Amino acid sequence: MSTSQLFRTEDEARMRRLLAADAAYARGWRAFRDRQEALVRADAALADEHARLCERARAHGGNKLHSLWNFLRAMSTEAAQLAFHHRVTGDAVTLAGVRLRAGFLLREDDWRSQGHKNNWRSDLWTADCALGLAQAMDFASASLTDAERAAWSTKILACGVRPVLDEWIDPRRRIHVLDSMGHNWWSVCVGGASVALALLPASVEESERTRLLERVADGFVEFFNYPGNVLQNKQRTFGRAGEFIESIGYLDYTLQPLVLLFDVLRRQGRRDLPAELPGLARVCDYYLASVQPLGDRVQRINFGDMGSGSDTVGSYNHHPTPVWLWLAREYRRDGLFHLVRRAHGAPFDSTAFLLWPEDMPGESFADAPGDAIFPDIGVAILRDGHGPRDALLAVKTGEKWNHNQSDAASFILSAAGREWIFDPGTTEYSHPLHAAYFKGSLAHNVVLPDGREQDREFDDSGVKLMGTIPTRLFAPGYRYLLADACGPWEGVYQRYYRHFLWLDRFVVVVDDLQTRAAPAEWTSLLHHEGEAGIAADLSSVDLRQGEETMRVHLCHPRPSKIDFGEGHRSRILPGGRKYEYELTTKPYLRVHYAGGERRKKLIQVFALPDAPAATVSSDHRGPVARVTIATAGGTWEIGCNEDADGRVMHLNSWVKADAVETDAFLYAVKRDAGGAVERAALHNGSRLIVDGRMWFSALLKADALVEPHAGGARVQASLTAPTSVAVEAAAGGGVLERRLSAGDSVSLFG
Numbered sequence: 025m026s027t028s029q030l031f032r033t034e035d036e037a038r039m040r041r042l043l044a045a046d047a048a049y050a051r052g053w054r055a056f057r058d059r060q061e062a063l064v065r066a067d068a069a070l071a072d073e074h075a076r077l078c079e080r081a082r083a084h085g086g087n088k089l090h091s092l093w094n095f096l097r098a099m100s101t102e103a104a105q106l107a108f109h110h111r112v113t114g115d116a117v118t119l120a121g122v123r124l125r126a127g128f129l130l131r132e133d134d135w136r137s138q139g140h141k142n143n144w145r146s147d148l149w150t151a152d153c154a155l156g157l158a159q160a161m162d163f164a165s166a167s168l169t170d171a172e173r174a175a176w177s178t179k180i181l182a183c184g185v186r187p188v189l190d191e192w193i194d195p196r197r198r199i200h201v202l203d204s205m206g207h208n209w210w211s212v213c214v215g216g217a218s219v220a221l222a223l224l225p226a227s228v229e230e231s232e233r234t235r236l237l238e239r240v241a242d243g244f245v246e247f248f249n250y251p252g253n254v255l256q257n258k259q260r261t262f263g264r265a266g267e268f269i270e271s272i273g274y275l276d277y278t279l280q281p282l283v284l285l286f287d288v289l290r291r292q293g294r295r296d297l298p299a300e301l302p303g304l305a306r307v308c309d310y311y312l313a314s315v316q317p318l319g320d321r322v323q324r325i326n327f328g329d330m331g332s333g334s335d336t337v338g339s340y341n342h343h344p345t346p347v348w349l350w351l352a353r354e355y356r357r358d359g360l361f362h363l364v365r366r367a368h369g370a371p372f373d374s375t376a377f378l379l380w381p382e383d384m385p386g387e388s389f390a391d392a393p394g395d396a397i398f399p400d401i402g403v404a405i406l407r408d409g410h411g412p413r414d415a416l417l418a419v420k421t422g423e424k425w426n427h428n429q430s431d432a433a434s435f436i437l438s439a440a441g442r443e444w445i446f447d448p449g450t451t452e453y454s455h456p457l458h459a460a461y462f463k464g465s466l467a468h469n470v471v472l473p474d475g476r477e478q479d480r481e482f483d484d485s486g487v488k489l490m491g492t493i494p495t496r497l498f499a500p501g502y503r504y505l506l507a508d509a510c511g512p513w514e515g516v517y518q519r520y521y522r523h524f525l526w527l528d529r530f531v532v533v534v535d536d537l538q539t540r541a542a543p544a545e546w547t548s549l550l551h552h553e554g555e556a557g558i559a560a561d562l563s564s565v566d567l568r569q570g571e572e573t574m575r576v577h578l579c580h581p582r583p584s585k586i587d588f589g590e591g592h593r594s595r596i597l598p599g600g601r602k603y604e605y606e607l608t609t610k611p612y613l614r615v616h617y618a619g620g621e622r623r624k625k626l627i628q629v630f631a632l633p634d635a636p637a638a639t640v641s642s643d644h645r646g647p648v649a650r651v652t653i654a655t656a657g658g659t660w661e662i663g664c665n666e667d668a669d670g671r672v673m674h675l676n677s678w679v680k681a682d683a684v685e686t687d688a689f690l691y692a693v694k695r696d697a698g699g700a701v702e703r704a705a706l707h708n709g710s711r712l713i714v715d716g717r718m719w720f721s722a723l724l725k726a727d728a729l730v731e732p733h734a735g736g737a738r739v740q741a742s743l744t745a746p747t748s749v750a751v752e753a754a755a756g757g758g759v760l761e762r763r764l765s766a767g768d769s770v771s772l773f774g
Contacts, residue, residue, distance in 0.1 A: 029223055029288060030162050031111050035378055039112070042380060049380055052370025056377070060109040063102055064121040070099075074128055085140075087454055093137035093149045098601035099125040100156025107163035108374035122164050126176065129157055135183040144199070146187035148209065151216030154184025155281055158220035163374070165225075177227035180220050188217035193239055202246060203253045206426045207261045207270050208278040210247055214240055215281030222288045234294070241295050244282070248301045257486030259423055263400025266306025270427040271328025272314055275307070276344035283350035284375065298354060308357045311348065312392035313405050315363055319412050319441035322366045325405060327420045327434070329427040329450045331596040331605065346375035353381055361386035395498050397505075402432075402491040404505050406498075406526060415439035415632055417531060419505065419524060421491025424512045430478035432491045432512035433522050434468035437531065440633040443553050444567055444574045445469055449594040451605040459483075461592055469551055470509075471535055471626065473544035474619070476516050487512045495707070497727045497742045497768070501528050502692075504707060504727065515540060519623075519669070523690055523707065527660050529635035530653055534662075534690060535626040536669055545619030548626060550576070551591060551612040558586050564640075565613060577629040578615060579642040580649045580664075585616040623671070625664055627651055648681045658696045665689055668708065676710075685713040687725075705729040717755040722747045736760055736774015743767065 042049040074095065081092040103125040110118040129135070135154070139147035161168065161176045168176070190197045192214050202210055218240045221233060250261040259269050268275040289295050298304055314325045324330070345364055352360035364376075365386045371377045389410035396405045402421030408414035418436040422428060429450075437445040448467045451458050461467050465477035489511025496505040503526040513520045519538035524531065537546070554569035562583045565576045578586075588611040595606045617626065627649060629640055636655040643650050647667040653660040661684070668677035668689040677687045684691060688709020694702045704719040706712040706728055711721040719730045719737065724747040729740045737751040743766050750761045751773045760773040 028111060028162050028165055029291065030159065030284075030374075031108070031378065036112075038382065039377060042382060046380070046382075048365070048370045049377075052372065053377070055370065056105075056372070057109065057113075060106055060118060060121075063106060064117050067121055067124055070124060070128075089140065090137050090454075095601065096129055096132065096135075097149050097152045097156070099128050100153045100160070102601075104156045104159035104163065105374055107160040108377070110167065111163040119164060119167055122160055123172075126157060126160060129153055129183075130175065130179050133183065136187070144191060146191050146213060146217075148212055150184055151188050151213040151281070154180050154188070154220040155216035155284075157184065158223045159284075159374070162223045173225055174227065177224045181224060181227055185217045185221045185224070188213050189221070189236060189240075192217075193236070193243060202250045202261075203256055203258055206274075207250075207268070208274045211244070211278045212281060214243060215285050219281055219284045219288060222285070222292065222294075237289065237294055240285075241289065241297050241300075244297060245300050248303055257425065257488055259486075259490060260400055262303050262307070263398055264303075264306075265396070265398050265400070266303065266308070266310040267398035267401045267403065268307070268310065269401055269423070271326070271330045272311075272324055273330045273344075274328075274427050275310075276347055279307075279347045279350075283347055283379075286350075304351075305355050308351050308355050308360060309393050309396070310398065311351070312357070312359045312363070312389065313396040313398075315389065315392065315410065316416055316418075316438060316443075317366070317389075317410055317412050317414070318438060318443065322363070325403075325418045325436060326447050326449055327403065327418070327422075327431055327436075328429055330447075331449050331594060345372055346379055349376055349379035349381070352384065352386075353379060356384075357391055358384050358386055359389045359392045362388055395503065397493050397496055399493060402493055402507075404493045404496065404507070404524075406503055406505070406524075413439070413441045413634075415529075417524065417526060419493070419507050419522070421493060421507050421509045421512065423487050423490050424478055424482040425484075425486035429463045429468065430465040430480075430482075430512075431468040431470070432478065433470050433507055433509035433520055435522075435524070435533075436469075437630060439574065440572045442569050442572060442633075444569075445630075446551055446553060446593075448551055448592060448610065449605075451592075451594045451607060455605075455607075457592060457607065462594070466549065466589065467551070467591065469549055471520075471537060472547045472549065473516065473537070473539045475547065476544075478513055479515050482512070482514075487514060489514065495727055495742060497705075497707075497729060497740065499729050499740050502526070502703065502705065502729055504705070506707075525662065525690070525692060527653070527662075527692065527694070529632045530638070530660070531630040531632065532651065532662055533626075533628045533630070534664055535624070536689070537624045537626070538669075539622045541622075543619055543621050544624075546617040546624050546626070548615040548617070548628070549589070549612060550615065551610070556588075556613055562586055565615075572633045574633050575631045577631065577640040577651075579629055579640065579651045580625065580627040580644060581617060583615050584618045587614050587616070588612065589614050623666075623669065625649055625666055625669075627662070627664060629653065645681065646679065647677075648679050650681060656697065658694060658702065661691075661693045661695075663691045665691075683715050686711060688712060701732070703729060703731050715755060717757075718750070718752040718759070721750040733772055734774060736772065738770065738772055739764075740770045741768070743769070 077092040077095050080088040103122050106118050106121045135150045136147050137149040192200045252260040316323050348360045348364050361384045371380050404419045407416040416438045420434050421432050450462045491509045491512050505524050507522040509520040518540050521536040523534040552567050554567045557566040567574045591610045591612040592607050593610040597604050597606050639654045641652050649664045651662045665679050686709050688706035690707040692705045696702050704714050708725050710725050712719045720728050727742040731738045736753050745766050748763045750759050
């Protein structure tokens with residue numbers, strides 16, 4: 025007789041309490057039970073399906089071999105879930121389903137799929153099969169014979185554990201390092217095999233098991249601290265704010281085996297590994313920052329190789345729910361439990377049943393971050409909040425390699441419970457459109473010179489310089505960020521800077537562009553939801569979804585042409601053993617601008633659906649392009665000083681535009697209905713004078729928002745170094761000075 029390490033007596037008691045007290049938990053169990061019973065009803069067809077896949081793999085190899093091993097990996101996962109069902113219910117038919125599925129793997133002498141092409145003995149399939157079959161054996165251990173447990177243990181060790189630990193861990197035999205493969209591979213391979221090793225009965229000497237698991241634990245400390253590699257253009261795996269370098273769906277996959285490993289190591293008294301990984305707690309904020317509630321559903325920001333739509337949070341897609349539940353329990357983050365409730369409502373698989381909390385309400389996203397910058401992946405996410413109609417703006421610069429696409433400088437914009445400017449997602453990696461469309465720049469909301477995309481060579485080599493979010497300034501009703509996408513656009517752009525100003529209910533996008541080579545014509549791509557109505561004079565586009573409209577004002581310069589490209593959007597299909605995608609043809613807007621120059625400034629204004637009625641106009645006088653947004657409550661004036669884009673290096677870029685004098689690249693002035701200045705801001709500037717009053721002055725070009733305050737001013741600044749700042753109390757009044765420190769600060773003058 026053997027007992028389960030994953031489902032202990034106290035776990036069983038807890039599950040019984042939840043079944044009696046938590047309606048969602050009980051509903052999840054009924055759905056889970058129905059799925060398992062449906063699986064075993066189809067058992068008679070599995071042998072024929074397996075034989076057919078084996079024959080295709082022998083005859084054709086390649087993707088047909090992947091098909092076979094995707095089937096076998098699914099068999100290991102199904103065996104684990106059926107074994108959990110049997111462990112809870114004692115159902116003999118379910119146990120027969122476990123044995124049937126395990127038998128397919130037990131007859132294989134080589135558990136690998138992708139490894140064949142590189143002559144490796146192990147790969148993702150190796151670890152996933154070891155993990156699934158080890159879980160199945162653990163859950164069903166009390167019902168298996170001694171001979172079965174011995175045979176299963178021997179096979180798991182020989183085919184699923186030894187090959188992985190030899191190639192990924194052993195000092196003498198390993199062929200992989202943290203610097204090789206995609207960022208998720210090391211964790212998935214080593215984590216899955218290590219859980220299997222820890223769960224195996226006494227087929228491994230305890231001293232050897234301890235030595236191997238200690239080596240694994242040390243390796244995971246290094247994995248979480250991996251700093252990147254200059255020669256290989258490889259970036260750090262986890263950022264300082266908890267971000268993950270690959271798309272967030274691959275963070276799910278990366279952590280999936282680890283949450284089991286962490287608990288098993290603790291229960292066996294070996295090591296409290298999470299205590300050695302302080303960055304793990306910050307991953308909670310990254311997950312919660314990436315949540316995008318849309319009406320009655322919730323999805324995640326889907327930059328990179330991610331599905332598009334609400335199915336991006338599906339349990340089917342790399343099983344995120346157990347990871348969220350483990351993090352919620354470990355770090356007491358109720359928002360993550362609320363995410364589970366919003367996305368799925370009930371536990372879905374064995375790990376979720378075991379991790380479902382008894383003592384957390386999961387009622388809101390109250391502990392989720394608001395505006396967030398993730399500097400080490402070049403992502404910014406700005407939001408009104410986490411309500412069903414709250415607006416959200418997400419911007420990506422980052423890198424281009426592996427699961428990151430050619431999307432540097434792209435953005436996503438949602439409001440009123442709907443996505444308006446979206447990312448098309450991805451599809452199966454074997455599908456021709458994955459490389460031809462989804463990974464390329466045409467699938468993203470970027471600006472192309474002469475139709476040129478990011479260099480496709482970077483798909484394999486990575487980029488030398490990451491895109492970044494170097495500057496931000498956040499205040500109520502006023503948010504600014506600068507996206508620097510020059511690195512990933514190497515060879516195409518010398519300057520690709522995108523400035524985002526979120527002013528009340530308007531989002532202003534200012535592009536500062538310069539090609540590497542010849543003068544170009546310019547095309548701004550907008551992948552949009554809803555019907556697009558183009559104004560006859562090309563000054564705007566109305567995007568309509570039902571009763572809601574978002575108007576895109578094409579302010580500067582006026583486009584020469586607007587047409588549509590043929591794009592695609594993906595949706596993950598529910599059900600099935602391996603997630604698959606449904607593709608639909610989806611036109612996208614192409615806004616064309618006349619060429620003839622290497623430098624270009626583009627200004628577009630997105631009026632959110634709940635924005636007040638506004639008249640948006642623009643003019644261009646000398647080096648200053650201006651946009652005015654006039655509403656009944658007041659007027660915003662935004663100016664772009666083209667002389668401040670680096671072309672004037674020995675002389676400062678002073679300009680005068682009517683009542684405004686500055687050397688800033690951007691300024692924004694808000695006047696009330698009577699014309700009085702309510703707010704004045706400058707970006708990358710040293711002085712701002714409005715209506716004869718000096719609102720800001722410093723020797724260092726800075727970003728600052730200034731508001732009148734009690735005979736002086738309230739200054740919110742973002743500085744790159746300490747500097748003295750001066751403001752004028754009133755036009756012609758006294759000068760107030762104060763030395764401000766580097767970084768973000770708020771100071772009162774006067």
